[in-house]
Amino acid sequence: MLKETTPAEAKDRYLREKRTHVSQKTLHNYTAALNAFADWLVNNGYLDMRDVDSNVIEQYKDYRLQKVKPITARNDLWTIKGFIQACERYQAVSLGTYDLVQPPQVRPEDEICDDVLTREEAQAxxxxxxxxEYASLRHVIVLILWKTGMRIGGLRALDVGDFDGDRPALEVRHRPEQGTPLKRRLNSERDVLLTDSASDVILDYLDTSRPSVTDDYGRKPLIATDHGRAARTTITRHVYGSTRPCFYSNSCPFDDKPDPENCEATSWNMASKCPGSVSPHALRRGYVTAARNAGQPKEITSERVNMSGKILEKHYDKGTHDEKAERRKEFLKDI
Structure with missing residues (x-):
């Protein structure tokens, strides 16, 4: 027999369960998707999960496809599908509802994001x-992300003690009980070697710029502000700000140039509004592409950035057809 359960009650129970074994980023994505779904249900008069069937979910799918990109709608519906499966276990929806949830299909090209920072842009x-801004927090953030292809979660998880200046290397470790989980948990742990020049910048940052702070667990974060371990939003804003063309080239390449005095993208909170700025993930894609173009083997690149070769090829390697042909050139034999 089904139990009366509000969308909010079911959602909160599901997120409590997920909180024990998924990363903070994944939990954030689940929360955003299910908040939108629960709000839509209530706003459309579905106040009890017993009223939710495949027709209701199809209505939501159509609504979502009108509001977001197909890939986003698909990801949301996969989250909702898992949620509905849990609701069957809670006896909040009818058995079999899960099997009737069909996330939308997307074209292969819609699955791929082309947002990437080029090697030339990164160098500039x-x-x-x-x-x-030598050895500043911003300098170290951009330097590490570009030189290692590291995820933002990995960068944020680093402590001062995880930097080995002798090798030199960064030791990426999974510490979920202390607020710094890694995306693939223990499978994300690795040592990432650095060049001597990159190491020198980090050493100077530690000597001159890093505030003497600890986080809530008494650890010394490498990427730190006066308030402790830098938040994901802080890291992201530094990247958006530093990748604006006007920041590093002192010029605006866009045809509809705004008045610099009135351009909203010049502010700390609005740098993402610049059409030329990119997110931290674009540096990860850029590193993968630049490394492969430089001849670094796919297997080495995959291990260094902690991703499978299949994902690397599909979503991260943004080399042109000409660049990929050149990579193969030295291996070709006349037969």
Whole structure:
């Protein structure tokens, strides 16, 4: 017999269960998707999960497809499908509802994001930072993300003690009980070697710029602000700000150039509004592409950035057809 359960009650129970074994980023994504679904249910008069059937979910799917990109709608519906499966276990919806949830199909090209920072852009940004903001927090953030292809969660998880200046290397470790889980948990743990020049910047940052702070667990975060371990939003804003063309080239390449005095994208909170700025993930894609173009084997690149070769090829390697042909050139034999 089904039990009376509000969308909010079912959602909260499901998220409590997920909180024990998924990363913070995954939990955030689940929360956003289910908040939107629960709000839509209530706003459309579905106040009890017993009223939710496949027809209701199809209505929501149509609604969502009108509001977001197909890939986002698909990801949301996969989250909802898992949620509905749990609701069957809670006796909140009828058995079999899960099997009737059909996330939308998307074209292969819709699955791929082309947002990428090029090697030339990264070099220009790092040259600007080395000249004007040497060994600053922003400099270290961009430097590590570009030189290692690291995820933002991995960067944020680093402690001062995880930097080995002798090798030199960064030791990425999974510490979920202390607020810094890694995306693939223990499978994400690895040591990432650095060049001597990158190591020198980090050493100077530790000597001159890093505030003497600890986090809530008494650890010394490498990427730190006056308030402790830098938040994901802080890291993201530094990347958006530093990848604006006007920041590192002192010019705006866009046809509809705004008045610099009135351009909203020049502010700390609005840098993402610049059409030329990119997110931290674009540096990860850029690193993968640049490394492969430089001849670094796929297997080495995959291990360094902690992703499968299949994912690397499909979503991260943004080399052109010409660049990929050149990579194969030295291996070709005349037969």
């Amino acid at each position: 940004i790092l040259e600007h930072l080395e000249k004007f």
